[in-house]
């Protein structure tokens with residue numbers, strides 16, 4: 001593939017580094033990523049408000065410099081940079097066309113950063129790139145075609161087929177948030193009425209909750225947010241659902257149904273192999289939302305459509321967009337990660353089982369249970385999570401898997417102790433299934449062996465001592 005910026009050979013100690021940058025309305029995230037997709041550094045800062053575009057770009061550059069320097073590198077050591085922006089972009093010109101929620105309209109952010117640091121820069125829409133990230137390393141890693149739907153303040157999406165983003169004739173494809181789902185419905189930020197986003201985004205949910213409260217309905221949220229219902233975090237919504245709050249349950253049920261019918265529309269329109277749901281609201285409330293979406297999908301009566309469009313949850317979470325940006329950057333410099341010859345294997349530590357009660361990871365001995373994460377790091381197991389939820393540290397639930405599977409491994413090895421002490425409960429199995437993460441449960445010595453042998457993107461939970 002030709003590279004419009006002219007590729008410069010860059011390699012630092014045989015590892016190529018890329019930067020994925022997610023420039024959002026509220027935060028800027030810059031992640032340093034190896035060619036394998038392993039994230040080796042992160043910098044997250046707030047997006048400056050009420051300032052000109054120059055200051056926003058300066059803050060982006062500052063975040064990029066911080067994360068690169070922390071690894072002892074410089075920006076010119078990078079092979080390429082991928083930048084995601086919430087809006088329409090002109091990738092050839094390295095320019096933002098329009099960003100409804102930010103002050104970057106018409107700014108040539110890609111060209112500017114390329115010229116300043118002399119590194120190739122790829123520019124894309126954030127939701128499109130989130131889809132590309134999930135297609136590369138996330139829940140859609142094994143699918144030939146996928147559509148992702150991200151639900152947050154707004155709703156966006158992206159369609160990827162055979163490792164290629166469908167960007168549309170005018171770079172405006174994937175705007176699933178603006179399909180009209182209720183003719184004459186509430187007005188959307190885009191100006192139209194009854195858009196999916198105006199019915200099911202977190203902002204739409206906030207609006208409906210405020211209307212409910214104004215009409216005299218009671219909700220636990222009023223106390224939780226101390227009377228300020230202007231911005232309600234996804235976590236607060238999850239807690240209100242867990243408390244069985246009637247108003248919140250009613251409003252989110254309706255939003256979830258709308259999401260379910262949007263999935264049905266996607267299936268009928270493009271019949272992707274996989275649909276991936278992500279974004280803050282779904283991340284926080286998936287336990288409530290997914291059964292509603294699944295019920296609607298299962299009740300599809302259109303002949304021929306019933307088998308396809310399996311719905312997964314995002315496996316990459318916050319990393320989906322930055323990894324998609326890196327994938328786009330790699331494609332632009334002729335190192336397409338979807339092409340076999342350019343797949344780079346991630347590096348992992350060697351693990352050794354010493355005896356019951358002792359495991360060694362990269363020469364360091366642990367006399368306790370450990371998590372081996374997808375980026376190769378080691379974390380001490382939080383047995384308290386299991387004890388709190390199940391009164392028994394030998395039961396593994398979704399709370400723990402969320403920690404073990406951070407960053408979206410393809411497979412997770414569970415070492416169950418010398419003779420199967422540890423087990424995954426039903427919610428844990430569902431957690432893995434919903435993210436398309438494979439699991440192998442084996443006695444710890446065998447699990448260590450299988451872990452060392454596996455060449456895939458992997459993680460592990462090792463029960464070492466009781």
Ligand SMILES: [Zn+2]
Pocket residue numbers: 177178188189190191192195197198
């Ligand atoms: Zn709209």
